[in-house]
Amino acid sequence: MAQRRGAPLWTVKHEDMKELRCMTWTSKGTAEILVAGEQDKMFVVDVNKGEVTKQIPTDHHYKIMRRSRHICAATTGSAVHILDPLTFRISKEWTAHAATIxxxxxxxxxxxxxxxxxxxxxxxxxxxxxxxxxxxxxxxxxxxxxxxxxxxxxxxxxxxxxxxxxxxxxxxxxxxxxxxxxxxxxxxxxxxxxxxxxxxxxxxxxxxxxDCQIHLWGPQGSLHFAELANPVEFASAEQHIPPIPWSDDAPLSSIGMPYYREQLLSAWPKEEIYEVGAPPVKEDPRYLESLQRREWGLFGKNTRSQRRNQVEDTRKLDKEERLLNKPKFLSEQARSASHAPAGTPAPEDLVPGPKQLVAPIQLESQKNAVSPIYRHVEIQYSRFGIDDWDFK
Known part of the structure; x- marks a missing residue:
C-alpha cells in the first residue's frame, strides 16, 4: 500500500483480468466497483481490501459503463444493457444504433x-x-x-x-x-x-x-471542478531564461546561481581542516658531501638521529628555525663580541631584520585575527636602564 500522493492505493491482479475496458461503482454508499471488458467474466472489487470479492460470468462484452438508477453498460456492438446493481443481471436491453456505439x-x-x-x-x-x-x-x-x-x-x-x-x-x-x-x-x-x-x-x-492536447473550457477566474473542493493548484509557468551573449567582455555576474536550502558538502567544519603539502626534509650539507656516488645513485651512512624512512614533522622543524629571536642588550652584544673569534661581524650586523622578527607563515585557518607584525612587543629592561636598550 503506497503512501505517496498520486500513487496507487491497491494493485489488484487476477489471472482472468486480461482485456478489461470499463468499470463503475455498484451502488451508492458502497466501496465496490464492477469491472468488465472483452472477456466472459465480470469482477466485483472491494476498494478497501484491494481484492476481488465476486466473479460474474457473462455472455456479453462491454466497453462503457455508467451508474445512475441502474448500471448502464454499452456492449462492443450496438446494444445498451440495464444491469441490476445487486444481482448484476440484465433487466432491460436496448438496441441504440445499427453498427456500434x-x-x-x-x-x-x-x-x-x-x-x-x-x-x-x-x-x-x-x-x-x-x-x-x-x-x-x-x-x-x-x-x-x-x-x-x-x-x-x-x-x-x-x-x-x-x-x-x-x-x-x-x-x-x-x-x-x-x-x-x-x-x-x-x-x-x-x-x-x-x-x-x-x-x-x-x-x-x-x-x-x-495533437495530444487538452483544451479546457469554462468561466475565467471562477473555475471549480468539484462541487466541494479546495482551489485547484496549477503548475507554475516555466520561465524561459534569456540567452547570455557569451564573449570576453561578458561579466560572470550575468550567469545565475541556484539558491541552496541546505549546507553544501564543501562547507567543512574548522575541526576537520587538515594540513597538507608539508615541506621536504632539509638535509645537512655535510651529510650530502659524505655520500659516495655510484652509477645507480648515492649512498652513505645514516648520520641523522632518526631512523631511515621515519616520518618527521617538517613543518614544526621549520617553525623552530624561524622563531622570533629576542634581541640582545648593548651590554650583551659587547660581551658576545669580546668572546667572538676573529672575523666575526659587528654586533649591529647580528641584530635580526624586520622580516626575521615576523612569525613563520601558517595556514589561513590557523592564523590569528591580528597580523604578527602589528602585535604588541613586550620590552625587557636590564640593570643599566634604558641606555642599555638597542633601539635599532
Missing amino acids: SDMDAQHDFIVTCGLSPRQQGYIMYDPLVNVFDLKQMVSMPPVPFPSGAAYVRMHPRMSTTSIVVSQSGQMHVVDLMNPNTSTVKQANHLYMNMIDIAPSGEAIALADA
Whole structure:
C-alpha cells in the first residue's frame, strides 16, 4: 500500500483480468466497483481490501459503463444493457444504433448514446441523431437531431435534462432533452476531437484533440471542478531564461546561481581542516658531501638521529628555525663580541631584520585575527636602564 500522493492505493491482479475496458461503482454508499471488458467474466472489487470479492460470468462484452438508477453498460456492438446493481443481471436491453456505439452517458433518469450506422456506399458514418432512453419509465424517447454527426455526448451534472453533444470536427451543441429543437451551438477550433468530459461541478469542459492536447473550457477566474473542493493548484509557468551573449567582455555576474536550502558538502567544519603539502626534509650539507656516488645513485651512512624512512614533522622543524629571536642588550652584544673569534661581524650586523622578527607563515585557518607584525612587543629592561636598550 503506497503512501505517496498520486500513487496507487491497491494493485489488484487476477489471472482472468486480461482485456478489461470499463468499470463503475455498484451502488451508492458502497466501496465496490464492477469491472468488465472483452472477456466472459465480470469482477466485483472491494476498494478497501484491494481484492476481488465476486466473479460474474457473462455472455456479453462491454466497453462503457455508467451508474445512475441502474448500471448502464454499452456492449462492443450496438446494444445498451440495464444491469441490476445487486444481482448484476440484465433487466432491460436496448438496441441504440445499427453498427456500434461510440459514446454513452447516464445521469439521473436518462441515458444518451451516439454511434455509427452503415450507409449505402458500404462504409459507416456517425449518426445524425442522439438516442435517448428514459430509465424511470424504461422507454425510448424522441432522439435529438445533430446534423454534423454525433461522436461524443455527456450529460450535465447539475442540469438533469441537459446534454452536450460534440462532433469530431469540434462542433458542440448544448441541448435540452425535453425540448430538443432549441440548442446552443459552440465551435471548438480543433482539427480532430478524440474525447470529451465535463467536471462534476458543470463549470468546466475538457476537450482532447488528435495533437495530444487538452483544451479546457469554462468561466475565467471562477473555475471549480468539484462541487466541494479546495482551489485547484496549477503548475507554475516555466520561465524561459534569456540567452547570455557569451564573449570576453561578458561579466560572470550575468550567469545565475541556484539558491541552496541546505549546507553544501564543501562547507567543512574548522575541526576537520587538515594540513597538507608539508615541506621536504632539509638535509645537512655535510651529510650530502659524505655520500659516495655510484652509477645507480648515492649512498652513505645514516648520520641523522632518526631512523631511515621515519616520518618527521617538517613543518614544526621549520617553525623552530624561524622563531622570533629576542634581541640582545648593548651590554650583551659587547660581551658576545669580546668572546667572538676573529672575523666575526659587528654586533649591529647580528641584530635580526624586520622580516626575521615576523612569525613563520601558517595556514589561513590557523592564523590569528591580528597580523604578527602589528602585535604588541613586550620590552625587557636590564640593570643599566634604558641606555642599555638597542633601539635599532
